[in-house]
Amino acid sequence: MVLFTVTWKETTPFEGQKPGTSGLRKKVTVFKQPNYLHNFVQSTFNALSADKVKGATIVVSGDGRYFSKDAIQIIIKMAAANGVRRIWVGQNGLLSTPAVSAVIRERVGADGSKATGAFILTASHNPGGPHEDFGIKYNMENGGPAPEAITDKIFANTKIIKEYLLAEDLLDVDISVIGVSSFDGPEGPFDVEVFDSTTDYVKLMKTIFDFESIQKLLACPKFTFCYDALHGVAGIYAKRIFVEELGANESSLMNCTPKEDFGGGHPDPNLTYAKELVARMGLSKSGSQGEPPEFGAAADGDADRNMILGKRFFVTPSDSVAIIAANAVEAIPYFSSGLKGVARSMPTSAALDVVAKNLNLKFFEVPTGWKFFGNLMDAGLCSICGEESFGTGSDHIREKDGIWAVLAWLSILAYRNKDKLDGDKLVTVEDIVLQHWATYGRHYYTRYDYENVDAGAAKELMEHLVNLQSSLPDVNKIIKEIRPDVSSVVQADEFEYKDPVDGSISKHQGIRYLFEDGSRLVFRLSGTGSVGATIRVYIEQYEKDPMKTGRDSQEALAPLVAVAIKLSKMQEFTGRSAPTVIT
Ligand code: G6P
Numbered sequence: 001m002v003l004f005t006v007t008w009k010e011t012t013p014f015e016g017q018k019p020g021t022s023g024l025r026k027k028v029t030v031f032k033q034p035n036y037l038h039n040f041v042q043s044t045f046n047a048l049s050a051d052k053v054k055g056a057t058i059v060v061s062g063d064g065r066y067f068s069k070d071a072i073q074i075i076i077k078m079a080a081a082n083g084v085r086r087i088w089v090g091q092n093g094l095l096s097t098p099a100v101s102a103v104i105r106e107r108v109g110a111d112g113s114k115a116t117g118a119f120i121l122t123a124s125h126n127p128g129g130p131h132e133d134f135g136i137k138y139n140m141e142n143g144g145p146a147p148e149a150i151t152d153k154i155f156a157n158t159k160i161i162k163e164y165l166l167a168e169d170l171l172d173v174d175i176s177v178i179g180v181s182s183f184d185g186p187e188g189p190f191d192v193e194v195f196d197s198t199t200d201y202v203k204l205m206k207t208i209f210d211f212e213s214i215q216k217l218l219a220c221p222k223f224t225f226c227y228d229a230l231h232g233v234a235g236i237y238a239k240r241i242f243v244e245e246l247g248a249n250e251s252s253l254m255n256c257t258p259k260e261d262f263g264g265g266h267p268d269p270n271l272t273y274a275k276e277l278v279a280r281m282g283l284s285k286s287g288s289q290g291e292p293p294e295f296g297a298a299a300d301g302d303a304d305r306n307m308i309l310g311k312r313f314f315v316t317p318s319d320s321v322a323i324i325a326a327n328a329v330e331a332i333p334y335f336s337s338g339l340k341g342v343a344r345s346m347p348t349s350a351a352l353d354v355v356a357k358n359l360n361l362k363f364f365e366v367p368t369g370w371k372f373f374g375n376l377m378d379a380g381l382c383s384i385c386g387e388e389s390f391g392t393g394s395d396h397i398r399e400k401d402g403i404w405a406v407l408a409w410l411s412i413l414a415y416r417n418k419d420k421l422d423g424d425k426l427v428t429v430e431d432i433v434l435q436h437w438a439t440y441g442r443h444y445y446t447r448y449d450y451e452n453v454d455a456g457a458a459k460e461l462m463e464h465l466v467n468l469q470s471s472l473p474d475v476n477k478i479i480k481e482i483r484p485d486v487s488s489v490v491q492a493d494e495f496e497y498k499d500p501v502d503g504s505i506s507k508h509q510g511i512r513y514l515f516e517d518g519s520r521l522v523f524r525l526s527g528t529g530s531v532g533a534t535i536r537v538y539i540e541q542y543e544k545d546p547m548k549t550g551r552d553s554q555e556a557l558a559p560l561v562a563v564a565i566k567l568s569k570m571q572e573f574t575g576r577s578a579p580t581v582i583t
């Protein structure tokens with residue numbers, strides 16, 4: 001046993017350590033200030049009940065971005081000093097966010113121990129590297145992000161912190177090697193266990209999906225596949241699951257070696273940032289190189305997001321969750337006894353609503369942020385949920401899950417093609433989506449992002465939109481002036497949500513303009529950026545007539561887009577004549 005001592009270190013508070021939707025995200029340069037991370041970690045320990053710290057087992061890992069390795073050693077030393085019994089670390093400090101959730105819920109240590117929480121080190125889809133973002137968030141015993149009651153407490157603690165506990169003389173643990181390092185401190189033994197980052201997650205996936213049927217699909221020469229991890233942590237799961245378990249060709253993996261700076265890219269799986277995949281799938285404006293694969297997908301840095309593509313075909317995340325929900329019972333063994341309910345975030349299109357109505361399923365519309373789904377799932381009210389922001393998942397864990405979404409789509413494709421593998425033509429991703437639209441109608445959908453806008457200007461724009469809501473005649477006058485072809489706004493509000501499980505109320509969750517024909521315009525400020533403000537405009541139009549569901553989406557939505565820009569006075573407030581990203 002290696003002995004360590006505990007020191008009380010003096011510190012002073014830092015401003016702005018308020019954890020956002022998904023933890024604390026700042027530039028690495030901010031995190032590297034002496035005591036900055038320490039203050040946040042101690043404030044977290046102080047916010048948890050004593051039994052979740054003293055003698056507890058806590059997971060620490062993340063997407064492997066720059067500064068993670070330093071942060072892991074710091075957290076280990078602080079955990080030891082705070083009386084934590086055991087720290088579990090994924091090999092090389094790597095665990096995807098969904099894998100952390102799975103580890104908390106499923107992993108049992110050699111002595112029967114279970115984790116009660118986790119520090120997840122990630123800034124999700126934000127770029128990484130010495131001048132980019134780092135992030136940290138705490139997840140609870142159910143595997144989901146800490147609820148607001150805890151994050152508020154953490155924030156309050158960061159404002160008054162005077163000291164933190166550190167096992168300064170604890171030697172650094174080699175996190176590249178699987179095994180247990182044991183230490184002895186003033187409060188007894190302390191272990192750091194480094195374990196394989198993929199085993200627990202893969203085991204869980206195998207209980208959900210029929211791997212054999214997916215394997216058959218991937219073995220069919222007519223079915224071609226590719227997966228882009230954008231240099232994030234998804235790569236290690238993709239290798240293990242798609243190649244080793246399911247037999248996909250190694251060459252179908254793109255950017256599947258995790259890098260601290262994500263290869264200098266922006267690890268966000270959308271049509272703008274997943275450039276290489278978009279080109280390979282034949283969706284690039286500059287044309288394709290050769291015949292694109294039948295199926296392509298990508299993940300973000302911490303592998304909770306996903307983008308699904310067919311050959312020359314983009315599946316919107318809003319359609320994706322609706323299609324998974326519509327097919328889950330038949331195609332995915334985990335759901336074979338039926339769905340408890342489905343849910344989407346407010347700005348996500350109403351495609352899921354139509355499925356829920358047709359299949360007579362419980363349905364919930366929640367504010368943006370995965371945590372709102374967690375409560376529904378814990379209460380047994382929701383099986384499948386999704387967000388327009390490329391997040392899809394189910395109650396198998398309490399985070400969204402990028403690899404799960406790909407396996408769900410592969411399961412649907414495998415199911416639809418089970419009698420066709422020897423025939424001439426397979427049912428494609430595009431066929432599945434077109435059939436879905438023919439049955440349920442289509443929600444044309446697009447999102448315009450204005451990134452890194454001056455925070456004051458963004459606030460003013462939002463205030464202007466709230467004020468505008470008080471007079472619908474004025475709103476409709478503006479609309480008719482520029483686009484007489486757009487229907488009228490019949491209702492406008494700021495979205496407010498009452499959690500049906502705990503009764504808590506969340507206000508100011510986005511501004512909605514609802515049109516007579518079912519179209520919607522939604523405006524929101526992003527809660528995940530780290531510099532300035534990001535304004536998101538969500539534009540949606542429902543088309544029930546099967547003869548009219550095949551239009552180009554940007555073309556179909558052009559009139560509503562024009563109205564959105566005009567109503568919000570986008571250019572006047574922000575100086576921007578075009579969005580940074582369109583998805
Ligand atoms: C994170 C959360 C998602 C949420 C998204 C919204 O990814 O986990 O639940 O939808 O952020 O991001 P935004 O930047 O729009 O606030």
Ligand code: ZN
Binds near residue numbers: 097300303304
């Ligand atoms: Zn993420």
